[in-house]
Amino acid sequence: MFRQLTFTLLILGFAMTAATAKAKISIFACEPEWGALAEEIGGDLVKVKNGTNAKQDAHFISVRPSLIAMVRKADLVICTGADLEIGWLPTLLRQSGNSKIQPGTAGYLAAADYVRKLEVPTIIDRALGDIHPQGNPHIIGDPRNVLIVARKLAERLAKIDPANRATYEQRLARFESRWLQAIAQWEAAAQPLIGLPIVVQHKTWVYLVEWLNMSVVSTLEPRPGIPPSTSHLQAVLKDLGESNPKFILNAAYENDRASEWLSERTNIPEITLPYTVGGSKQADDLFSLFDVTIAMLLEYAG
């Protein structure tokens, strides 16, 4: 009886698989920034699903059934890479049973593979915390990285969906022009931030800091991924000395306990940046993400 039941279920599985027909290119984005980018480049030709939201730490995601279902149907998976999703993506891809999006295929795009990475460690030891052997994965901090990824994404979309190659190229060209303009404007607006002394909570901001030429005088997390102890914070407080930082940065998905601790004792304001698309109400696409970020930084730069 059980054998029959199982057999019936298997047949059912085949039938449902065969019955699917799809019109749009289905994209699974590990993080909302890549989902937003996929919408910029793919427009109406794609259907995007984000695996995480801006309130989640993309490092700590479990392979939930909903994610397996999303990846099962994807034609393209776009993720940050650089081991940010090491705890869940490899298992997720394997469990999805989807051959189109396995690493090495056109359907798997790891953004960080194509940009120059900062903080590539020379000593790789977990005693140093949650370090990433390939470099810091928070590449979304620098909008110039986004363009590099956009070009790769357009290339991949054209490969997966050759019939619409021209549309992807057009959309990329339009995005590229708008994005370069926007970068120039952000850079011009961010002049007052150059050399500004700041404190960061986690090493989330290296790319942003490097892009805008700010100067990090202290990092609250002594080892990435391990929350600071009070004694460490006290040491940070002492070391601040005359550096006079303007603000403390943390991300919408992080617990801001450490920032709050320091802010209360020093009156240095704490800024919670959206970090990615959806991290604040105004940051609802890639353009507004950086608009909001720059505006928030400028507000406290004074």
Place this chain on the structure above:
Amino acid sequence: MALVALLIPVVVSANSYAQGGDDIADIKAELERLKQAYESELARLETRLNEIEERVAAEEVAALEAPVQSGGAASSGNIFNPKIGIVFNGRFTSFSNEPSDYSIAGSPLGGETGVGPEGFGLGETEVNFSSNVSDLFYASTTIAIDAGDDGVEVDLEAAFIQTISLPAGATLKAGRFFAALGYLNENHEHTDNFADRPLPYQAFLASQYNDDGIQLAFVLPTDLYMQVGAGAFRGADFPAGGADNDGTGAYTGFFRLGGDVGFSNSWRLGFSVLHADAAGRETGEEGAPPAELLDFSGNTDLLIADFKYQWSPNGNIVERYFVLQGEFMKRYQDGSFNGIPYRGRDSGFYLEGVYKYRRGLRVGYRYSQLFPEDSLPLGLLGTDLDAAGINPWNHSFMLDWAHNEFSLIRLQYSRERSQLIRDNRFYIQFIMSIGAHAAHTF
């Protein structure tokens, strides 16, 4: 005259108005022309500025592209080493009952079922190697080393290959692995929320069903997660035994579904069956009194329903989450114990809740219970099959702390009534892993 005098200025002014009107039109036209010229110049300059800005930004962008690697590291033969992960599982335990007398009323136990040795002990140390084999296959093996009082035991816990590029969402697994049954069976014990497995797993699966065979599964292309699959196994592990039927003695089938409700809630529901044939499967320790030695020949059908629900604020599991998880198992046995015909059914369940109340700290409670068959043939009264009116139960409380995701220290207290005398158990356990990053399973 006075009227003329009055009119003149009017006429003159009207005249001059007419003349001024022409001038205004001219000036307006001139202004418009200048404006247009100015605007087009402005637009031209703006476009140029934009072009320059774009170029500058584009140059900046170009500088940030990852260098294309030419060549690559000279191959020294070890560059394709598989991922290696080692899990340490040390413990200190204290039991009020003698652990070597462990039994569960009404359930003859499979080999290796028990609570483990008392005192300081190093449970199994697991070494895992895994890697893709090709574009078609992935392979993984887990070797468990147990250096206890009985000497060093090396057990091949898993050694399987798995396809990664079959069409239609299919995955085929072959080799030795933990079959997809219920919720816990597929997971390694070190990923559990408690230091031991709940009663139904102990009694019905000898803590885990692990066998040689194949398993085919499909993830259906639906918005709701649905997976359906089946397996065929050698039938060498409890509740099968004796590798009956020319080494194809066990079959499984499973169906799972799951999804999210909003960002904060996730769930999974599963139904699975195990059909196992046994021929002369022996239970009970060697040298035990005859009443504890039972051999079983016949069929076991095990039906399992499992669920898991998880809540976390916005789906962020770093700071806080709550998990509620449970399984219900029903077992049908048809055959003979020690040659005495037996047909019976028993069941059991567990329900556990785990709350992560701040980063790294969790508390949990689990209740499990069994409902043994109470009508036995006369010849089997007084054996391990005879529950003597006991419906075994277990309460477990745990508290664990994880400094990071690779290290965990757990305290657990359990009170169990699986025998006449209640057992109080106390565990201190550490689970640490080095090497390859373990997966965050749901």
